Amino acid sequence: MKVKSVEDKMDASKTLGMTSAISLARPKPSDLEHTKELEEYLRDAGMFETDAELNHRFEVLGKLNNLVTQWIRDVSINVKNMPPQIADTVGGKICTFGSYRLGVAGRDADIDALCVAPRHIERSDYFSSFYELLKNQPEVTEMRAVEEAFVPVIKMKYEGIEIDLLFARLALKEVPDSVDLKDDTILKNLDEKCVRSLNGCRVTDEILRQVPNRESFRLALRAIKLWAKRHGVYSNVLGYLGGVSWAMLVARTCQLYPNATASTLVEKFFLVFSKWTWPAPVYLKQPYDAKLNFKVWDPRVNVQDRFHLMPIITPAYPQQNSTFNTSQSTRAVMVEEFKMGLQITEDIMLAKATWDKLFQPPNFFQKYRHYLVVIAVARTPEDHLEWYGLVESKIRHLISTLEHNHAIKTVHINPATFNCRDGDYVDKPHSAWFLGVDFNRSENVNIDLTNDINKFVEVVYKQSTYNKAYKEGMEVNCKYVKRKQLSNYLSQDVLDRYKSKTEDGQQRSIGQKRKSDPVLSDFTSRDSPESNKKVKRDSETLTPQATLNGDDSNISLDEAFSNTSIPGLAPEMNSTQRLSSIELPDVLTPEPPELVATPHSLVVHFK
Numbered sequence: 001m002k003v004k005s006v007e008d009k010m011d012a013s014k015t016l017g018m019t020s021a022i023s024l025a026r027p028k029p030s031d032l033e034h035t036k037e038l039e040e041y042l043r044d045a046g047m048f049e050t051d052a053e054l055n056h057r058f059e060v061l062g063k064l065n066n067l068v069t070q071w072i073r074d075v076s077i078n079v080k081n082m083p084p085q086i087a088d089t090v091g092g093k094i095c096t097f098g099s100y101r102l103g104v105a106g107r108d109a110d111i112d113a114l115c116v117a118p119r120h121i122e123r124s125d126y127f128s129s130f131y132e133l134l135k136n137q138p139e140v141t142e143m144r145a146v147e148e149a150f151v152p153v154i155k156m157k158y159e160g161i162e163i164d165l166l167f168a169r170l171a172l173k174e175v176p177d178s179v180d181l182k183d184d185t186i187l188k189n190l191d192e193k194c195v196r197s198l199n200g201c202r203v204t205d206e207i208l209r210q211v212p213n214r215e216s217f218r219l220a221l222r223a224i225k226l227w228a229k230r231h232g233v234y235s236n237v238l239g240y241l242g243g244v245s246w247a248m249l250v251a252r253t254c255q256l257y258p259n260a261t262a263s264t265l266v267e268k269f270f271l272v273f274s275k276w277t278w279p280a281p282v283y284l285k286q287p288y289d290a291k292l293n294f295k296v297w298d299p300r301v302n303v304q305d306r307f308h309l310m311p312i313i314t315p316a317y318p319q320q321n322s323t324f325n326t327s328q329s330t331r332a333v334m335v336e337e338f339k340m341g342l343q344i345t346e347d348i349m350l351a352k353a354t355w356d357k358l359f360q361p362p363n364f365f366q367k368y369r370h371y372l373v374v375i376a377v378a379r380t381p382e383d384h385l386e387w388y389g390l391v392e393s394k395i396r397h398l399i400s401t402l403e404h405n406h407a408i409k410t411v412h413i414n415p416a417t418f419n420c421r422d423g424d425y426v427d428k429p430h431s432a433w434f435l436g437v438d439f440n441r442s443e444n445v446n447i448d449l450t451n452d453i454n455k456f457v458e459v460v461y462k463q464s465t466y467n468k469a470y471k472e473g474m475e476v477n478c479k480y481v482k483r484k485q486l487s488n489y490l491s492q493d494v495l496d497r498y499k500s501k502t503e504d505g506q507q508r509s510i511g512q513k514r515k516s517d518p519v520l521s522d523f524t525s526r527d528s529p530e531s532n533k534k535v536k537r538d539s540e541t542l543t544p545q546a547t548l549n550g551d552d553s554n555i556s557l558d559e560a561f562s563n564t565s566i567p568g569l570a571p572e573m574n575s576t577q578r579l580s581s582i583e584l585p586d587v588l589t590p591e592p593p594e595l596v597a598t599p600h601s602l603v604v605h606f607k
Contacts, residue, residue: 017285023256064163091177092117139159140156148467154167207251252283271342295318363499375430399435416433457476
């Protein structure tokens with residue numbers, strides 16, 4: 001009889017997150033070899049920085065920190081009439097969060113940072129005097145302020161490094177270097193914008209505290225981030241997942257497999273989230289109320305939270321859903337990618353494929369017969385920088401509108417932006433987004449998309465008028481493009497880039513089980529007291545609790561709120577159906593509503 005070691009006993013009694021671990025298995029030699037191969041691939045792919053690059057980032061952050069402390073001192077003396085000897089003690093600092101703070105920044109990655117100031121420094125000071133101070137620095141380029149954003153930010157490049165700099169004003173006389181941002185009491189008497197800004201740092205640090213092995217977490221997260229970017233599902237603003245959401249999903253996988261190596265974690269990541277029954281939320285820790293009167297994510301209390309399709313809840317108070325932009329279409333795309341990722345990683349573990357296959361981008365430009373192109377155009381590069389961000393932030397409204405059109409089955413947005421070969425744009429600063437559209441099969445029906453497009457354009461122009469961003473020459477245009485016409489808009493190099501490499505050997509069907517797959521009976525589920533519907537179990541699968549079309553009527557609020565209602569097998573995607581034919585004008589170019597222009601029509605004709 002084998003006697004358990006003290007370490008094993010401690011592991012078995014420890015719970016990370018909301019549930020016990022699925023497996024406490026130690027790595028096998030093959031797992032260590034797969035992890036070594038994965039790390040080599042990621043290094044070749046530029047997912048690690050050199051020492052010189054790390055030092056450069058450290059120096060840039062040091063210079064920014066000096067600018068912040070000097071600016072706070074100057075404002076304290078010259079604007080707030082504070083004596084110099086007092087102004088010397090008020091402090092202020094730069095804190096980092098996101099990928100840099102997590103330790104997974106790759107080459108050319110941006111830095112998310114937060115300017116923390118004492119209570120006498122206002123947000124208006126930040127976006128006026130500090131903005132001007134930055135503007136006068138020769139190292140700063142491509143700077144713009146987004147003061148009216150949900151989380152106000154100054155975006156810039158400092159010595160070539162992209163930086164998103166937020167602002168938070170603490171209710172403290174002084175902000176020493178030792179200030180503890182993870183303490184909930186730091187949020188007292190703050191407005192919501194400051195709390196949201198602080199949450200970046202608080203969430204990042206809490207994620208690191210919730211993982212059992214930071215080294216394995218970081219390597220697995222580098223892999224998932226690269227996979228998400230290559231597969232076109234990395235963009236919070238367009239309805240996919242952003243960096244913090246991917247980090248939380250990987251951290252949850254680490255909690256479920258606390259002793260696994262990075263390569264195993266990548267496989268288990270796809271296993272867990274290809275079977276997750278969204279909208280059951282993902283938690284890293286038990287939520288709590290710090291009694292500071294800030295709104296937290298809770299569908300039992302907040303009606304709007306019940307409509308979130310893919311909730312991934314931040315671990316720091318006030319807990320928020322990091323994926324409220326996710327739509328039915330973007331969730332369906334991600335679930336399909338999770339399933340394909342599981343199939344490929346299982347083949348990698350069986351030595352039937354290499355890591356290169358996992359990171360091959362899918363052929364987006366062959367997947368659909370019909371595409372819509374959204375093109376943002378401006379007169380100057382400076383205007384385009386601002387216009388591009390505004391248009392991108394509103395594309396999810398277009399996706400949502402198209403999803404509600406009964407003639408449309410799927411809308412698939414590619415987060416990448418492209419330059420068009422179209423002569424109307426080739427000499428102008430512009431960016432183009434491509435949306436694959438899968439129509440429901442119909443005969444002898446005309447589908448008019450004019451109103452859908454006009455709603456989107458109206459949202460863009462209204463926002464640009466509201467924040468006074470609109471300048472002469474700014475346009476947002478929409479075009480319909482057939483698959484065979486894509487070469488008129490994109491170079492052959494771009495189209496070739498999306499062609500996947502083929503490998504010999506037949507692929508296994510998605511979901512085919514291996515002997516090494518775990519039984520998911522470790523997952524527990526609370527039954528709804530209202531419906532009395534129990535989750536049917538067998539030795540290998542759980543029945544679906546949610547469908548990809550967002551119908552969650554068979555999930556109680558208690559189940560949706562509890563991370564213990566972990567997921568059965570999600571339904572398969574519907575296969576793509578073909579249309580008989582399409583005839584429609586190529587372009588829809590509405591002008592701003594103030595210009596009272598009549599838009600062209602956009603009608604799909606089915607014969």
